[in-house]
Amino acid sequence: MKYEVKRACGHVEKVELFGPHKDREWRLKKEAEKKCLQCRANTAVPGLPMLEGTPKQVAWANDIRSNILRQVESLRSEIDRLFPDHPETEKVTRAIEGFVAELVTKTSASWWIDNRTMAIREEILKRLN
């Protein structure tokens, strides 16, 4: 069923909800806290380039990109925390930084969508050699 939702940005957007009726009011409230697709696509993420694609692709790819960068960042802090004095830590950290530097050059929304399930640890391991 489709509902009209007034988004946080003030634009009205149609949202399709499935599942039990009793949750719908709560889910519509959650949806109302988000910005609309167009605004999400047009919002620059500080420190990152704007992505290219249709508004729908860009909005999705922005979420994928933040999610992947967040996972890489948490991996880096985990390594720092667990192995602060390990001789390999610096090497791994450099590999992670190189990986992030490559990731932030990717500006095609479809690239992020195609790579949304990338194996982050393996990507970093590949860059260790």
Ligand SMILES: [Zn+2]
């Ligand atoms: Zn909007």
